[in-house]
Amino acid sequence: MKTTTSEMNGKGMEGRIGMPTSRVDGRLKVTGQAQYAxxxxxxxxxxxxxxxxxxxxxxxxxxxxxxxxxxxxxxxxxxxxxxxxxxxxxxxxxxxxxxxxxxxxxxxxxxxxxxxxxxxxxxxxxxxxxxxxxxxxxxxxxxxSHQTDLDAVQADAYHPRQGKDGFQPPPKPRGDADAALKKAEINVLAEYSTPVEHHxxxxxxxxxxxxxxxxxxxxxxxxxxxxxxxxxxxxxxxxxxxxxxxxxxxxxxxxxxxxxxxxxxxxxxxxxxxxxxxxxxxxxxxxxxSFGHRPASRHQIALGADKTGKLLALKHAAVAETSRFEDYIEVVVNWSGSAYQCDNVTLDYKVAALDVYTPLDMRAPGATLGVYALESAMDELAHAVHVDPVALRLMNYAEKDQNTGKPFSSKELKACYEQGAAKFGWGKRDPAPRSMRRGKTLVGWGMAGGFWDAMQQPASAKAVLSADGKLAVSSATADIGTGTYTAMTMIAADTLGLPLENVVFTLGDSSLPQAPLEGGSWTVSSVGSAVKSVCENIRKKLFTIARAMPDSPLAKAGADEVEWTGGRVQLAGQPDKSLAISDIMRSDGLHRIEETVDQSPEKKQKQYTMQTHSAVFVEVEVDEDFGTVAVKRVVSAIAGGRVINPKAARSQIVGGVVWGIGMALHEETLTDHALGRFMNHSFAEYHIPVNADIPDIDVVFVEEHDDIVNPLGAKGMGEIGIVGVAAAVANAVFHATGKRVRDLPITLDKTV
Missing domain, CATH: 3.90.1170.50 (Aldehyde oxidase/xanthine dehydrogenase, a/b hammerhead)
Incomplete structure (x- = not known):
C-alpha cells in the first residue's frame, strides 16, 4: 500500500511556496482514515x-x-x-x-x-x-552490581571513540583560555545539569x-x-x-x-x-x-570578560551518559565555540558509561543541552556586568564561525534579537531581579539565543506528469507529523504552477526513490530540493515543446521570461499569451512525462557554515509563597531562510517551545539507583506540559535569503524551536526571584 495525497488535497488552491497552507493529510488524520503501523x-x-x-x-x-x-x-x-x-x-x-x-x-x-x-x-x-x-x-x-548514577561516575568519563557518522568532536583550543580567565575583570564560573528525558x-x-x-x-x-x-x-x-x-x-x-x-x-x-x-x-x-532517551548531562562553564561584558575567555566542559555497549555522542559543546566572538576558548566533551540502554537522538540533540548551559551562563555574565542580556549578545556577536573561521551562508540572528525584543516589549524590562511583580506574584523576563545546523543530505525524487495536468511525485521519505506531505506537495505545485489538488505526493515506502532519515531538520532541504529539481526537469521539457508549437506565443521567450501558474505557462504578467500544460503535452503526442533525479549538496556549501538561528523571549510568574512557576508569554523569532509553509512552520516552532518549557519546568525521568530502573515510566508520573501550562506563543519569522544552503533557500524548522527555550525560562525565573537555578527541571522546591 502507498498512501498518497490524492484524497487529501483541498481544491481551488494553487500551491505557492510561502503561502500559509493547511495540511493536505489533515482530513485523513482527523477522520481516522490515516493508518499507522x-x-x-x-x-x-x-x-x-x-x-x-x-x-x-x-x-x-x-x-x-x-x-x-x-x-x-x-x-x-x-x-x-x-x-x-x-x-x-x-x-x-x-x-x-x-x-x-x-x-x-x-x-x-x-x-x-x-x-x-x-x-x-x-x-x-x-x-x-x-x-x-x-x-x-x-x-x-x-x-x-550495576551503576546508573551519572554523578557517581563522572570521574571515569572518557573521550568517546570516533565512530558515529557526522559527529563533530570539539575543535582544538584557540588562544589561552586559562590565562585569559586570570586576567579577566569579570569571571562567571557555573555548573549546570540536565536530567534524563524520554521522547x-x-x-x-x-x-x-x-x-x-x-x-x-x-x-x-x-x-x-x-x-x-x-x-x-x-x-x-x-x-x-x-x-x-x-x-x-x-x-x-x-x-x-x-x-x-x-x-x-x-x-x-x-x-x-x-x-x-x-x-x-x-x-x-x-x-x-526501555529504549533510548535524552542523556543526562553535566556542564562546567567559565566565562571571562572585561568590565563592559566583552568576552575574553570561554571554557565549556560537558559530561553525558552513554551505555556500556555503545558510545552515544552528541554535538554538545561546539556551539559555545562558534556562537560568540572570543579569542580564547577551550571545549571538552566526554561520556560516562552506565548500565542503561544507549541514549538516542531527541529533538535538537546536543544543542538542547549545550545551548541551555551556554545561554544561562551568558545571562549570568549580563547580570554580573550590569548589561542588558540582548545588548551583551550583540556586543559579542560573531560575524564568522569562530570554530572554523568560515563565513555563514546567511545569519540574521541580529534581526532575531531586534524583532523578537520589539514584539515582546523587552525595552520595558527593569533589569533588577525581583523588581517586577503583579500583586504577590513575582514577574520575570528572560531571553536566550538559539543555534542549529542547516543541513542537506543526498535524496532522490520521481515525478510523473500526465496529459490531464495531474502530477505524481514520490520519494521514500517520512512524515512524522512535521508536514512533509504538505511541503512536498507545495514545492511540486509551485514549481509547475499547478493547483494543490492536481499534485499527489507519495512517501513512506522503501520501493520509492531513496531519501535520508527524517531528522536533523534536513527533510525539506534534502527531499524538497530533489522534488524541486525533478519538477524543473519536467518544466524544461514542457517549455522546449511549447516554444516549438505552431504560432506559439512563447516561441521567442526565454525561460526567465515566463511564469508557471494555474496549470499554464505564460509570458510574465501576460495571461493572454499562455499555453495550458495539457495542450503542450497533447501537441507532442505525450501521454506522460516521467523524470527521476538524484540530488546532492553542492560543493560550494563546504566553504560556509550553515545554521538556523533564533531568539526566544519569555515572561514567567513565580508565586512568592509557593514557588510555583507559570510561563505567561513567549516570543520566538526565527531566521530559517525561505519559509515553505508558514502555517506548518509556526506549528513546528510552537511545538519546540512547548517542549522547551517542559524541559525547563516539568520533564525528568527519575531513576531508583538501587534498582537501576526508571520509576516514573507513565504519563501519570512523567510530567509533560498540558494546555494549562502553555500560554500564547508568538512566532516571528525573520526574512532571510540564502542561496547557498540548498536550491530552495529553506532551512529546517523542526529542531530550532526548542533550542534556547529552557535557558530563557531559567533566566526569567532568575529575574523574577533573584535565585539562579542551574539544575533542570526548575521545580517549586528549587525556587523558594
Missing part, C-alpha cells in the same frame, strides 16, 4: 507481547513459560533459549543511526545489560491472550510483519526512515532488499525515537519467520521507556 489488517495475524526484564545487570537463571503456554490462544513463548539462529546475529551489523560499539541484540543470550530489557516474546492469536500470557511468564535472575510520542512503537507466499516480508513499521528499516532487516536476517518492503505512511510523532530500528521490529520479524505467519508487536507506554 499497528492498524494494518493481516490474515491469520499473531500478536506478540514483550516480557521486560526486572534487573539492571546480571543474567537470567531460568524462564518458566508453562503457565503462559496454558492460556487459550497462546502458541509460543520465544526466549533466548529457543529462538531460531540468525545468519548475521553478531556484533558487526550497524544501521544508519547506530553509534560506535556493539548494538543491543534482543534475546541473544542470558545476559541482562539494562533494566527493562526484553527477555521473552509471547505470541498468541489475540492481543488479550498474549498480554495475559506475558503476565504469567516467570523469570528468575542472578543479579550483579513519549503519542503513537507507541509498533511493527506489523506480513509474510508473503514466497517468504518475502511486507513490514509496516513506526520509523523515521523506511530505507533504514529495510537495511536493518536485510542486514540482520540475511535477506535481499527485494525480499523486504517497508511501509510507513503515517507516524504519530517520533522526535528521534524512530531513527534507529527498535527491538519490537526485530522481535516481530524474528517471530514472523519462525511461525511463518504475520505478527504484530506493539510496545506498551511503560516499554517506551
Amino acid at each position: 499497528a492498524e494494518f489488517a493481516a490474515e491469520d495475524l499473531l500478536y506478540g507481547v514483550v516480557v521486560s526484564g526486572a534487573i539492571a545487570h546480571g543474567e537470567i537463571s531460568a524462564i518458566d513459560a508453562a503457565a503462559a503456554l496454558a492460556v487459550d490462544g497462546v502458541l509460543h513463548v520465544m526466549t533466548h533459549e529457543n529462538r531460531p539462529p540468525l545468519p548475521r546475529f553478531d556484533r558487526s551489523y550497524r544501521d544508519d543511526d547506530t553509534p560506535s560499539g556493539s548494538p543491543f541484540r534482543a534475546l541473544y543470550d542470558e545476559k541482562i545489560i539494562y533494566s527493562g530489557q526484553p527477555v521473552a516474546l509471547v505470541l498468541a492469536t489475540s492481543f488479550e491472550a498474549a498480554r495475559h500470557g506475558a503476565a504469567l511468564v516467570k523469570v528468575s535472575y542472578k543479579a550483579t 513519549n510520542p503519542m503513537e507507541m512503537h509498533a511493527s506489523t510483519v506480513m509474510v508473503d507466499a514466497d517468504g518475502s516480508l511486507t513490514i509496516y513499521d513506526k520509523t523515521q526512515g523506511v530505507l533504514n528499516t529495510q537495511q536493518y532487516v536485510t542486514g540482520v536476517f540475511g535477506l535481499k532488499p527485494e525480499q523486504v518492503r517497508v511501509i510507513s505512511p503515517f507516524v504519530g510523532g517520533a522526535f528521534g525515537s524512530g531513527l534507529r530500528p527498535q527491538y519490537q521490529l526485530f522481535l516481530a520479524v524474528l517471530a514472523a519467520q519462525e511461525m511463518k505467519r504475520s505478527v504484530r508487536v506493539v510496545l506498551t507506554r511503560q516499554q517506551m521507556f
Whole structure:
C-alpha cells in the first residue's frame, strides 16, 4: 500500500511556496482514515507481547513459560533459549543511526545489560491472550552490581571513540583560555545539569510483519526512515532488499525515537519467520521507556570578560551518559565555540558509561543541552556586568564561525534579537531581579539565543506528469507529523504552477526513490530540493515543446521570461499569451512525462557554515509563597531562510517551545539507583506540559535569503524551536526571584 495525497488535497488552491497552507493529510488524520503501523489488517495475524526484564545487570537463571503456554490462544513463548539462529546475529551489523560499539541484540543470550530489557516474546492469536500470557511468564535472575548514577561516575568519563557518522568532536583550543580567565575583570564560573528525558510520542512503537507466499516480508513499521528499516532487516536476517518492503505512511510523532530500528521490529520479524505467519508487536507506554532517551548531562562553564561584558575567555566542559555497549555522542559543546566572538576558548566533551540502554537522538540533540548551559551562563555574565542580556549578545556577536573561521551562508540572528525584543516589549524590562511583580506574584523576563545546523543530505525524487495536468511525485521519505506531505506537495505545485489538488505526493515506502532519515531538520532541504529539481526537469521539457508549437506565443521567450501558474505557462504578467500544460503535452503526442533525479549538496556549501538561528523571549510568574512557576508569554523569532509553509512552520516552532518549557519546568525521568530502573515510566508520573501550562506563543519569522544552503533557500524548522527555550525560562525565573537555578527541571522546591 502507498498512501498518497490524492484524497487529501483541498481544491481551488494553487500551491505557492510561502503561502500559509493547511495540511493536505489533515482530513485523513482527523477522520481516522490515516493508518499507522499497528492498524494494518493481516490474515491469520499473531500478536506478540514483550516480557521486560526486572534487573539492571546480571543474567537470567531460568524462564518458566508453562503457565503462559496454558492460556487459550497462546502458541509460543520465544526466549533466548529457543529462538531460531540468525545468519548475521553478531556484533558487526550497524544501521544508519547506530553509534560506535556493539548494538543491543534482543534475546541473544542470558545476559541482562539494562533494566527493562526484553527477555521473552509471547505470541498468541489475540492481543488479550498474549498480554495475559506475558503476565504469567516467570523469570528468575542472578543479579550483579550495576551503576546508573551519572554523578557517581563522572570521574571515569572518557573521550568517546570516533565512530558515529557526522559527529563533530570539539575543535582544538584557540588562544589561552586559562590565562585569559586570570586576567579577566569579570569571571562567571557555573555548573549546570540536565536530567534524563524520554521522547513519549503519542503513537507507541509498533511493527506489523506480513509474510508473503514466497517468504518475502511486507513490514509496516513506526520509523523515521523506511530505507533504514529495510537495511536493518536485510542486514540482520540475511535477506535481499527485494525480499523486504517497508511501509510507513503515517507516524504519530517520533522526535528521534524512530531513527534507529527498535527491538519490537526485530522481535516481530524474528517471530514472523519462525511461525511463518504475520505478527504484530506493539510496545506498551511503560516499554517506551526501555529504549533510548535524552542523556543526562553535566556542564562546567567559565566565562571571562572585561568590565563592559566583552568576552575574553570561554571554557565549556560537558559530561553525558552513554551505555556500556555503545558510545552515544552528541554535538554538545561546539556551539559555545562558534556562537560568540572570543579569542580564547577551550571545549571538552566526554561520556560516562552506565548500565542503561544507549541514549538516542531527541529533538535538537546536543544543542538542547549545550545551548541551555551556554545561554544561562551568558545571562549570568549580563547580570554580573550590569548589561542588558540582548545588548551583551550583540556586543559579542560573531560575524564568522569562530570554530572554523568560515563565513555563514546567511545569519540574521541580529534581526532575531531586534524583532523578537520589539514584539515582546523587552525595552520595558527593569533589569533588577525581583523588581517586577503583579500583586504577590513575582514577574520575570528572560531571553536566550538559539543555534542549529542547516543541513542537506543526498535524496532522490520521481515525478510523473500526465496529459490531464495531474502530477505524481514520490520519494521514500517520512512524515512524522512535521508536514512533509504538505511541503512536498507545495514545492511540486509551485514549481509547475499547478493547483494543490492536481499534485499527489507519495512517501513512506522503501520501493520509492531513496531519501535520508527524517531528522536533523534536513527533510525539506534534502527531499524538497530533489522534488524541486525533478519538477524543473519536467518544466524544461514542457517549455522546449511549447516554444516549438505552431504560432506559439512563447516561441521567442526565454525561460526567465515566463511564469508557471494555474496549470499554464505564460509570458510574465501576460495571461493572454499562455499555453495550458495539457495542450503542450497533447501537441507532442505525450501521454506522460516521467523524470527521476538524484540530488546532492553542492560543493560550494563546504566553504560556509550553515545554521538556523533564533531568539526566544519569555515572561514567567513565580508565586512568592509557593514557588510555583507559570510561563505567561513567549516570543520566538526565527531566521530559517525561505519559509515553505508558514502555517506548518509556526506549528513546528510552537511545538519546540512547548517542549522547551517542559524541559525547563516539568520533564525528568527519575531513576531508583538501587534498582537501576526508571520509576516514573507513565504519563501519570512523567510530567509533560498540558494546555494549562502553555500560554500564547508568538512566532516571528525573520526574512532571510540564502542561496547557498540548498536550491530552495529553506532551512529546517523542526529542531530550532526548542533550542534556547529552557535557558530563557531559567533566566526569567532568575529575574523574577533573584535565585539562579542551574539544575533542570526548575521545580517549586528549587525556587523558594
